[in-house]
Amino acid sequence: MKTESCDFKGCHRPIDAASGAKRTCAVHKYRRHCAIPLCTNQVYARKLCARHGGKRTCKVDRCCAPTTGRGGFCSVHGPARHRSKHTLRSSSAVSADSTSDESDDARWSPLAFRADPDPSLVEVSADILSLILELDSTPAR
Numbered sequence: 001m002k003t004e005s006c007d008f009k010g011c012h013r014p015i016d017a018a019s020g021a022k023r024t025c026a027v028h029k030y031r032r033h034c035a036i037p038l039c040t041n042q043v044y045a046r047k048l049c050a051r052h053g054g055k056r057t058c059k060v061d062r063c064c065a066p067t068t069g070r071g072g073f074c075s076v077h078g079p080a081r082h083r084s085k086h087t088l089r090s091s092s093a094v095s096a097d098s099t100s101d102e103s104d105d106a107r108w109s110p111l112a113f114r115a116d117p118d119p120s121l122v123e124v125s126a127d128i129l130s131l132i133l134e135l136d137s138t139p140a141r
Helices: 018-024 050-054 102-107 126-135
Strands: 114-116 122-123
Touching: none
Parallel strands: none
Antiparallel strands: 114 122
């Protein structure tokens, strides 16, 4: 007879008799499931797992990366010199700093691009250009 395993995702330990009706192992006995129906992940915060919004995300618009303890920013947008270059979700966040130099402006993004006044022209860093060319020359499978 096969023993039943814990309800948590990825856990194959046998159910602990002391967990009662919760169907969890000794390790997950005091843990809770995500509030989303049919999700078997462990709660991270606010009754949700990390996948369903338990982790806070970066304050920069269109960035979904989790924060890293740097004042609400991810690892890419965290340093102080970078924060002022982005449009933030909350109005109480850092205001734009117009005193930074051109070299800081070029390094704020992992893509490292700047749009010229002509919207059809975009300046791309040499590293990104070589990566694009390498991917373009790779044969399709």
